[in-house]
Amino acid sequence: MKIEEEIQQSKFRNEFQKLAINLLFTANWLDNKHRDFLKEYDITVQQFNVLRILRGQHPKPVSVSDIRQRMIDKMSDVSRIVERLRLQGLLSRVECEQDRRLVDVTITDKGLELLALIDQRMDDMELVLHQVSESEAKVLNELLDKMRE
Numbered sequence: 001m002k003i004e005e006e007i008q009q010s011k012f013r014n015e016f017q018k019l020a021i022n023l024l025f026t027a028n029w030l031d032n033k034h035r036d037f038l039k040e041y042d043i044t045v046q047q048f049n050v051l052r053i054l055r056g057q058h059p060k061p062v063s064v065s066d067i068r069q070r071m072i073d074k075m076s077d078v079s080r081i082v083e084r085l086r087l088q089g090l091l092s093r094v095e096c097e098q099d100r101r102l103v104d105v106t107i108t109d110k111g112l113e114l115l116a117l118i119d120q121r122m123d124d125m126e127l128v129l130h131q132v133s134e135s136e137a138k139v140l141n142e143l144l145d146k147m148r149e
């Protein structure tokens with residue numbers, strides 16, 4: 001469905017305004033799809049993002065500040081997210097040996113198992129993106145990267 005129909009707006013100041021609105025609308029649409037998908041696993045999109053970051057560094061620990069820098073949603077309260085995931089047994093926290101002010105975070109086996117379970121169904125989640133071909137997705141990725149330069 002076209003953005004004009006989705007938001008019931010027929011005119012835009014120019015194509016750049018339309019692009020900005022379309023990107024924001026689409027990002028929220030995709031975020032809602034991810035939320036609904038992850039609800040089954042009792043984690044949020046931000047928690048999933050933290051677990052993916054930790055899995056990517058596994059078995060090396062990651063500091064909370066490094067996690068914050070790598071988050072998709074930079075406004076997330078990473079300390080609170082880390083604590084909730086720790087309480088669920090999905091990660092562990094230990095004081096950094098070199099600097100006791102820092103906390104090292106690592107994903108647990110339980111966290112790795114949860115991500116493996118989610119990975120099994122991730123293709124189902126990504127089906128919402130299959131309205132574009134793989135080559136179109138590549139071009140769109142390149143354009144989005146170019147826009148952020």
